[in-house]
Amino acid sequence: MPNQxxxxxxxxxxxxxxxxxxPLYPASIGVFCDRCDSTVKRDFMVSDDMPREERFAVARQHLHSNEGWSCTDAGDFCPACRPE
Structure with a gap:
């Protein structure tokens, strides 16, 4: 993942x-599992000058670091669906 x-x-x-x-404000960002379609939606601090991918990177980093998700170029996978 890019610079987190x-x-x-x-x-x-x-x-x-x-x-x-x-310039920062809370924004609701959702990430869904590419295998089972479960979705996690949280508020994250972002700014207007962050492109869409950077905003999603904030959410993906949190899910990876704190909730056991696998978020890579291969896709986003919840803990139950993580590839081995």
Missing amino acids: PKPLTPEIVSAILHDPDS
């Missing part, structure tokens, strides 16, 4: 939300 953003701490998210000049 680091997770934001709750303190950083709070500071962003209270900063009227911050």
Whole structure:
């Protein structure tokens, strides 16, 4: 996966939300499993200048690092459907 953003701490998210000049805002992004079609939808901090693929990369990195998903060029797979 391309250069992945680091997770934001709750303190950083709070500071962003209270900063009227911050370009970041929460956006609901969903990723579905390419094998079973289960979908995970969460709010992630993104900005208007992030292209669509970068926004999805934020969600995929979270799912890979925290929820056991396999998110590669081969596809997005939930923990139950991960390829060996």
